Amino acid sequence: MKQLTMEETAQWLMQCEDAYILIHQSPDGDCVGAGYALAEMLCQMGKRASVHCNDPIPNRYQFMLPEQQTQTEFAPQCIITVDVADPKLLGKLEGTLGKAVDLCIDHHNSNVEYAANCYLDGGASATCEILYALAKLLPVTITRHIAECLYTGIATDTGCFQYDNVSALTHHTAAALMECYPEGRYCWINRKMFAVKSFGRLKLEQLLIDHLESYLDGKCILICITQAFLQQFEVDEAELEGIAGFPLQVEGVEIGITMKEKEPGKFLISMRSADQVDVSAICRTLGGGGHLKASGCFLTGTADKVRKMLLDAAAKGLEAYR
Amino acid sequence: MKQLTMEETAQWLMQCEDAYILIHQSPDGDCVGAGYALAEMLCQMGKRASVHCNDPIPNRYQFMLPEQQTQTEFAPQCIITVDVADPKLLGKLEGTLGKAVDLCIDHHNSNVEYAANCYLDGGASATCEILYALAKLLPVTITRHIAECLYTGIATDTGCFQYDNVSALTHHTAAALMECYPEGRYCWINRKMFAVKSFGRLKLEQLLIDHLESYLDGKCILICITQAFLQQFEVDEAELEGIAGFPLQVEGVEIGITMKEKEPGKFLISMRSADQVDVSAICRTLGGGGHLKASGCFLTGTADKVRKMLLDAAAKGLEAYR
Numbered sequence: 076m077k078q079l080t081m082e083e084t085a086q087w088l089m090q091c092e093d094a095y096i097l098i099h100q101s102p103d104g105d106c107v108g109a110g111y112a113l114a115e116m117l118c119q120m121g122k123r124a125s126v127h128c129n130d131p132i133p134n135r136y137q138f139m140l141p142e143q144q145t146q147t148e149f150a151p152q153c154i155i156t157v158d159v160a161d162p163k164l165l166g167k168l169e170g171t172l173g174k175a176v177d178l179c180i181d182h183h184n185s186n187v188e189y190a191a192n193c194y195l196d197g198g199a200s201a202t203c204e205i206l207y208a209l210a211k212l213l214p215v216t217i218t219r220h221i222a223e224c225l226y227t228g229i230a231t232d233t234g235c236f237q238y239d240n241v242s243a244l245t246h247h248t249a250a251a252l253m254e255c256y257p258e259g260r261y262c263w264i265n266r267k268m269f270a271v272k273s274f275g276r277l278k279l280e281q282l283l284i285d286h287l288e289s290y291l292d293g294k295c296i297l298i299c300i301t302q303a304f305l306q307q308f309e310v311d312e313a314e315l316e317g318i319a320g321f322p323l324q325v326e327g328v329e330i331g332i333t334m335k336e337k338e339p340g341k342f343l344i345s346m347r348s349a350d351q352v353d354v355s356a357i358c359r360t361l362g363g364g365g366h367l368k369a370s371g372c373f374l375t376g377t378a379d380k381v382r383k384m385l386l387d388a389a390a391k392g393l394e395a396y397r
Numbered sequence: 398m399k400q401l402t403m404e405e406t407a408q409w410l411m412q413c414e415d416a417y418i419l420i421h422q423s424p425d426g427d428c429v430g431a432g433y434a435l436a437e438m439l440c441q442m443g444k445r446a447s448v449h450c451n452d453p454i455p456n457r458y459q460f461m462l463p464e465q466q467t468q469t470e471f472a473p474q475c476i477i478t479v480d481v482a483d484p485k486l487l488g489k490l491e492g493t494l495g496k497a498v499d500l501c502i503d504h505h506n507s508n509v510e511y512a513a514n515c516y517l518d519g520g521a522s523a524t525c526e527i528l529y530a531l532a533k534l535l536p537v538t539i540t541r542h543i544a545e546c547l548y549t550g551i552a553t554d555t556g557c558f559q560y561d562n563v564s565a566l567t568h569h570t571a572a573a574l575m576e577c578y579p580e581g582r583y584c585w586i587n588r589k590m591f592a593v594k595s596f597g598r599l600k601l602e603q604l605l606i607d608h609l610e611s612y613l614d615g616k617c618i619l620i621c622i623t624q625a626f627l628q629q630f631e632v633d634e635a636e637l638e639g640i641a642g643f644p645l646q647v648e649g650v651e652i653g654i655t656m657k658e659k660e661p662g663k664f665l666i667s668m669r670s671a672d673q674v675d676v677s678a679i680c681r682t683l684g685g686g687g688h689l690k691a692s693g694c695f696l697t698g699t700a701d702k703v704r705k706m707l708l709d710a711a712a713k714g715l716e717a718y719r
Contacts, residue, residue: 236558236571237591239584246572249558250565262561266671269559272646281606284599324594349588 076188079178084194085212087178088116092152093123097173099159100129100166104231104268106158107136109180109202112210112224113157115141119215123149129166133316135267139224153177158202158228160186180205185355185364200240203228207248222256227264234320235269238368276314283321294329295389296322299378301336319345319369329396330354330389334381342374342381346389357392361385398510401500406516407534409500410438414474415445419495421481422451422488426553426590428480429458431502431524434546435479437463438528438537445471451488455638457589461546475499480524480550482508502527507677507686522560522567525550529570544578549586556642557591560690598636605643616651617711618644623658623700641667641691651718652676652711656696656703664703667693668711679714683707 079087096113098106110126117124132140154176159165160183165173179190182205184197199205203225210217210225217225229249233241236249253261272280286304288297298321305312315335322331331347344361346354348368355370361384363372374381401409418435420428432448439446454462476498481487482505487495501512504527506519521527525547532539532547539547551571555563558571575583594602608626610619620643627634637657644653653669666683668676670690677692683706685694696703 234592235556237584237587241575241583243572243575243579246568246575250568250572253563253565253568257565261563262559263672265559270642270646271648273648277606277609277647281603284603320592324592325599326593326595350585 076190077192079192079194081194081208082212084178084180084192085209087192088209088213089120091117091122091155091177093149094153094155095151095172096124096126097154097156097159097165097168097176098126098128099164102128102130102132102136103158104136105201105203105228107132107139108224108226108228108231109157109206111139111141112203112206112221112228113155113180115218115221115224116206116210116213116215120213125149127168127172129168133313135316136227138264138267139220139227141220155180156190157181157206158183162187162189180209183366185366198242200238200242200245201229201232203232204245204248207252217252217255219256219259222252222259223261223264226252226259226261227268230265231268235265240366240368273314275311279308279310279314279318280321282308282310283318287322287325289325290386291330291390291393293325293327294393295332295386296325296328296330297332297334297382297385298322299334299382301334301378302339319347319371323347323349329393330357332385332389334378334385336378340375340377342376342378343371344374344381344385345369345371346385351396352392353395354392356395357388360388360391398512399514401514401516403516403530404534406500406502406514407531409514410531410535411442413439413444413477413499415471416475416477417473417494418446418448419476419478419481419487419490419498420448420450421486424450424452424454424458425480426458427523427525427550429454429461430546430548430550430553431479431528433461433463434525434528434532434543434550435477435502437540437543437546438532438535441537442535447471449490449494451490455635457638458549460586460589461542461549463542477502478512479503479528480505484509484511502531505688507688520564522562522564523551523554525554526567526570529574539574539577541578541581544574544581545583545586548574548581548583549590552587553590557587562688562690595636597633601630601632601636601640602643604630604632605640609644609647611647612708613652613712613715615647615649616715617654617708618647618650618652619654619656619704619707620644621656621700621704623656624661641669641693645669645671651715652679654707654711656700656707658700662697662699664696664698664700665693666696666703666707667691668707673718674714675717676714678717679710682710682713 096110098110114124155178162169162173176190179193182199319333333345335343348354358370358372361372418432420432436446477500484491484495498512501515504521641655655667657665670676680692680694683694
């Protein structure tokens with residue numbers, strides 16, 4: 076794998092031919108924004124480009140799809156991934172397109188270096204922050220579509236400029252996007268991404284307040300969402316998106332854990348840190364990983380067994396900060 | 398009243414002597430941040446300055462008070478208000494110190510022009526955004542305390558960069574503060590201001606979800622918090638802070654209204670707009686006012702009578718956008 080500089084990456088993008096852009100499964104605002112913004116940049120440079128994902132793009136991100144999707148199918152000359160730390164995250168694309176990735180653009184320090192060429196900046200708040208810097212080196216115009224895609228990626232990966240991955244450059248980038256496109260729907264995007272909840276989601280949150288489990292002197296708050304829970308309370312799974320941050324709103328919490336039973340006895344775990352604790356270290360002891368303050372893992376077993384594994388690991392993780 | 402330019406305001410501040418800085422009642426992050434940041438700037442320039450408010454500074458903003466409050470009492474040579482649109486908002490200080498305000502620094506377009514000199518910028522997201530621009534013209538250092546005060550004011554008045562009062566300059570200002578003081582506790586402030594909730598507040602929100610009243614085809618969501626409600630559910634009034642935004646999270650809402658019964662039959666009304674509707678115009682028809690998207694008024698009568706007045710006014714306000 077070759078680590079490229081920003082300038083080399085821009086050169087690479089200018090010289091590449093028709094591209095497939097792959098984004099990670101369970102797509103979020105950053106990979107969708109980065110994927111479609113990059114596709115438009117490549118198209119502006121006269122290449123064909125399309126975005127591919129294991130999963131459908133959720134409704135909340137559909138506004139980032141290009142207005143005209145008249146593009147015919149084409150055979151790619153190169154494969155680019157954006158915001159994909161590990162080819163495992165490509166889902167069903169891993170074994171096919173994911174086997175020969177020519178360029179990876181990413182901001183996850185946990186990137187497993189799977190691509191022939193890589194531009195990795197773990198200090199960037201979002202892959203979209205990197206893409207704006209790249210755009211400035213490319214012969215492309217920041218259209219409203221590109222501005223809104225890049226803004227959305229930055230806003231969603233930073234909790235609307237709330238988390239500690241926000242740097243001065245993050246704010247300068249947001250400012251620059253607003254200057255490029257003052258009429259962009261930034262406030263509308265923020266409201267859609269952060270403020271508005273469906274009535275189903277409000278009801279779910281109302282319910283979850285009664286199901287917050289407090290452990291380790293209140294420093295660990297856990298939510299366990301089993302299949303039985305979903306059935307009993309008739310929760311639509313779509314309402315669960317982004318619920319991993321929910322336990323962190325409790326005063327005094329250090330580690331927030333969300334257990335989601337995807338199949339009977341198979342739990343997708345999300346772990347969030349309020350401030351000091353490195354949850355990626357905790358998740359690594361459980362076979363997972365991620366960011367310092369937002370990580371995850373997969374665990375199998377009964378809810379009680381999985382809960383015990385998590386609390387043991389969380390207790391050890393907290394020890395390190397005493 | 399004389400409207401000063403930014404440069405004239407900076408000159409005025411350099412030339413003034415010992416100052417009392419007045420902030421509005423029910424203090425928020427912007428007036429507290431602006432007040433204490435300005436006080437430190439004046440102190441750095443060799444003057445004495447102190448901040449005065451009708452109400453105690455709430456616990457959540459106490460971190461903006463200076464660490465050392467060894468200052469002795471002094472007689473002011475001038476009176477400055479920050480973030481105060483109307484001397485009425487000074488509470489018990491209106492009839493005394495508020496009668497001879499020498500300089501007003503504010504970002505409310507609704508400012509009633511009560512001061513001898515005024516720097517008003519309705520385009521600024523927060524009074525703290527103006528104060529950063531002033532600081533650059535003054536012989537002062539942006540200390541950690543000033544950086545954190547100004548950041549807090551900007552963050553709280555914009556819902557953490559979420560609302561449409563955010564401009565490119567707002568983001569540039571946040572970036573500049575981070576550059577002046579990279580070690581500032583910006584993420585800690587955001588978590589404290591936006592993410593963390595007491596258990597009492599969580600329980601209140603859980604309760605309010607069952608008390609959301611939907612009117613005008615779901616375009617108006619109203620919450621009525623009477624004295625009886627507070628007693629029945631044993632709600633601590635401190636938990637109500639910022640609750641005015643609560644109705645706006647419902648999908649499809651245009652106008653969110655919160656009625657708070659302060660005394661029997663006396664309601665403090667907060668009105669919020671999701672996107673298009675000018676709620677300051679609606680509130681003006683009810684004797685109040687404020688910002689386009691965040692306004693308020695006082696109404697007296699039974700809850701039912703007040704609710705009817707509000708819904709009639711809201712219906713007319715919505716008409717204008719059909």
